[in-house]
Amino acid sequence: MSEALWISFAFTLGLMVKSIGLPPLVGYLAAGFALSGLATFTPITVENTAFLDHVAHLGVLLLLFTVGLKLKLRSIFSTEVIGGGLLHFVITTALIAPGILLILATDWQTALLLAIALSFSSTVLAAKVLESKRELRAFHGRVAIGILIVQDLIALVVMSITSGEAPSPWSLLVFGLPLLRPLLYRLLDASGHDELLVLLGLLLALVLGGTGFDALGLSSELGALIFGAMLANHPRAVELSRSLWSVKEMFLVAFFLQIGIGGLPDQNALIFALVAALLLPLKGALFFFLLLAFRLRARSSFLTALSLGNYSEFGLIVASVALPEWLIPLAIALSLSFVISAPVNRISHTLYERYSRRLTPYEGRRRHPDEQPISLGDTRILVMGMGRTGSAAYDRLAGEEANIMGLDSDPAKARMHLKAGRNVVFADAEDTTFWAEVKMPNLKAVVLAMSDIEGKVIAARQLRHKGFNGYIIAHTMFADEAALIKEAGANEAYLTMNETGVALASHIDDYMSRNHRPH
Template identity: 25%
Template sequence: MPHHTPLIATLVSAFVLAYVAGMTAQRLRLSPIVGYVLAGVVLGPFTPGMFADQTLAPELSEIGVILLMFGVGLHFSLGDLLSVRAIAVPGAAAQIAIATLLGMALGWLMGWPIGSGLVFGLALSVASTVVLLRALEERRLLETLRGRIAIGWLIVEDLAMVLVLVLLPAIAGLLGGEDGSAKGGDVWITLATTLGKVSAFVAVMLVVGRRVIPWLLERTAGSGSRELFTLAVLAIALGVAYASATLFGVSFALGAFFAGMVLNESKLSHKAAQDSLPFRDAFAVLFFVSVGMLFDPSILLREPLPLLGVLLIILVGKSVGAFAIVRAFGRTPEVALTISTSLAQIGEFSFILAGLGVDLGLLTRDARDLILAGAIISICANPFLFTLLDRWTKQREAEAAAAAEAAVEPDVPPGPPVPERDHVVLIGYGRVGSLVGRTLHAAGRPVVLVESNRDFLEDARTAGIAGILGNAAAEETLEAANIASARALLVAIPQPLEAGQIIRRAREANPGIAVMARAHSDEEVAYLLRNGADAAIMGEREVARSMCEAVDGIVRWFERRPEVADEGTTGVPTANP
């Protein structure tokens, strides 16, 4: 039996090199995404050494895109999407127009025909959904207003690119390409057909999918099989994405997003998101590796000035345009900068559009290489831009917090002062953290909350709990919480890797502090204990312990009910008189 197959070789080489390069980037205080992309460059055909299958890698990366968009949909209800339509629809349309015009201007300077410039500009106008989602997830911004606007904006961009990909072959002849000979009437027919398919898909998902998908998942959960539940989640995500592309001509990503969004209405959406997370993360890495495989480093020497122009359009032109658009809608600078930073990169749709442009004779291979080089560099640069945004946001929030405390505005309570010693430091004020914080506060225990979400922090301050806005993994944030003199640290966030980093830093500042953390599995418990936690609480284990402790009490309660004792029909032994 042969032990070397293209699929296995591609997966092994991609995962191993991505891990090594990602860890190296992390050690150098860079985003792991930079390492993943560089791993793809090593595996690509333009560098000597290892070579992965260039056909399989992009297809495998599509699975990561599907699962990632499915996970976003699980946290994004239809109401969230409709709530940002007033800014997402016109904003995305205006931003696409600005970037396309800038791309056409650069093409004109290089002597390209107008059709080539149009396709080139469109390829530079659409951002990568995967890159954006990873950045928002790392900063816990998905469920914030900024995150909803950014996601809604990209959904509109994706829809626009779906129309472009369908219409471009039909009008290629009119734009000077080699294929396509559609007349004006045929173009309008194609446009109407595409809009009809997209509308039909949305209607099917909202009318049929909203009933069938949650029902199917609830029936599967009722079987009691964890394997079947996980399989059902993957089948729904991949199946709906594939069906949307095959039957309605909609992109895989958009189909998966709507599948997750309709499943959001089910009470099992949180478990579905948790079970799909490992698959989502693993295959999302393959997306960045496949991007790196497309990069020809020689373009840096062959076309330095055109490449500089491409980068200026992506990193500056799109960002400035998006910032101006968002501010014109009356949004805050924080929202405007988040949107502009999110759009300062290009990705998957740009690759597809560039490849189609070459096939239709509208783009040269050098133009495609410029788009790919712009994508690689902008994807690597985007984490640095978000880091700068994080620093600016922290500084602005610190200034705003100081101003709020000085003004003591009644609508935003500053909360009590941070205790100086012998207090409990609580990390996170979500579903678990809020219960812990309110219980400790009601019992009169001094508590300091560290929370990166402004809305959660304001809820805690309104309840009378002292709070600090910031990332608990940052040393200065823990210092502000007086961690060195605290008695206990309770880590209530669900991210084990971030929790481990927080625990290590707390131990360095206060070796004698008592540390308790939250976990979801035996592996997470072991990881947290290795990183310095004194105890790690696993929810399932505590539920089981509570049920066992309650057995005697509930049996006695049933035995003492008069109707049960008289009728004796419940199967529970009746009490002796």
């Protein structure tokens, strides 16, 4: 009976929320609280069972594993990630703890732990939003995930101290995990493309990463993330991530349901959550100015700050260990932050485009190495987005046009293309500051091959706004998106599947004309 109610409420409210332009996860949260209310005010029994807890935990592990698959660990060890994460934690805790101590009249230990719980940002929400927008490898996405990992490590230390349990001496074996990378690569190569590939992902995320790390007294979440990161450089890492997508999404529904089913809040819990929600803009502003201090541009600082402007599920985990009586207020604060943060992040690029003139004056004169402005020089054809489609277009055009350049928002991908002999540089086509500074005197044609619709629309609009009168072409999966791209200024926006069919037919045409001409 409980499972039927969970599925029914999750689908109904998820669909309702999606219909008004919000992410379905907001509906899943609402479904959890609706189920809790149903159990409170009707004879129907709805409870947070061990099964739901287990499925929710599996969803989080799979999400973190897929995040790890797209994560370059070298990008974490940077000054803006470590410095920004640690400074934000220290400043936030130092400011919030005295306020809690005075206003709520708690003891200092409770105030400190509550402040620590509120200082964390949600790895689940940020990763899900960045992944849905395909920005995990964009510069601001890598900074956000790096800071979240720093916060998660702090949370693990806090939980270890408050629980009084130390990791097993065998946990030192974790430092030998890099030695397993060749074996993991072989397993991934041998797994094929079907159910064995999915099972390998489940084995690494849930068994070796989850259960294995848990047995060593370490965080199972950290284990799933590490095992994913160990495969991030493998050519089939993206395929593995896609193969786990449906399983991960289904299990994550349980995570969001679980938050609401925990119980309905009383008046004090609601007041606490509302006050905590009012602090979210300050939390985001602190991230923004700290990242500016580390020489990031206003755009990267703004998008990273929006990704981190919420509260964390790790706060609930910390509370479950040290402050069980505060679980409901923190759960409401977390849920409310999700409701605010998810739709805001959905329009993050549009918001920056609107307020960029007010934000850019805060930038320093020195720039981060990953964010230097570029000139297109003699480039006549520009390909934006160097994934599979962009790379194929680049290679086809490079045979006839010497002055061609590719842009990609993933620095690692740009370096990979450079090594392969392509003229590709790092730049984010959705960055309005990039468009304000870039010089393109000889540009004649642009291919928009980015993965997300928002990027194509912004790029087309910015090109026309800059006075570009050349040819702009794009591809997309859906007719309504094609209309939006053309409305923004593109000359043509072709449907990907239609063009694939045309390309296949042209190959047949060529074959028939060469080999079966009438005599």
